[in-house]
Amino acid sequence: xxxxxxxxxxxxxxxxxxxxxxxxxxxxxxxxxxxxxxxxxxxxxxxxxxxxxxxxxxxxxxxxxxxxxxxxxxxxxxxxxxxxxxxxxxxxxxxxxxxxxxxxxxxxxxxxxxxxxxxxxxxxxx
Numbered sequence: 001x002x003x004x005x006x007x008x009x010x011x012x013x014x015x016x017x018x019x020x021x022x023x024x025x026x027x028x029x030x031x032x033x034x035x036x037x038x039x040x041x042x043x044x045x046x047x048x049x050x051x052x053x054x055x056x057x058x059x060x061x062x063x064x065x066x067x068x069x070x071x072x073x074x075x076x077x078x079x080x081x082x083x084x085x086x087x088x089x090x091x092x093x094x095x096x097x098x099x100x101x102x103x104x105x106x107x108x109x110x111x112x113x114x115x116x117x118x119x120x121x122x123x124x125x126x
Contacts, residue, residue, distance in 0.1 A: 040093075044110075096117040
């Protein structure tokens with residue numbers, strides 16, 4: 001498994017921006033796709049974005065397409081989520097996750113990921 005530590009969460013106003021970072025250690029980072037999920041109380045964890053092992057391909061949830069950008073730095077074992085044009089409905093705990101595979105699948109599921117960070121709170125005020 002991989003050890004993952006998120007940072008960069010916090011409070012933002014609607015229309016503002018935040019950048020989440022995730023530091024990875026353990027198994028070879030560059031072999032695996034990396035993703036971001038989010039969760040609010042009483043709801044299931046939902047997919048936000050995923051990036052392939054090389055960084056050449058990415059997939060986003062419809063709710064964040066055009067506003068969020070996932071990226072990675074394989075030399076530094078880091079993955080990022082740039083969040084722009086934030087909305088109050090983006091408020092959630094955001095989790096970094098390492099996939100079991102390197103390439104993308106059409107609809108990433110929680111079960112496709114086997115390593116998770118502790119989560120970072122993002123709160124967007126209206």
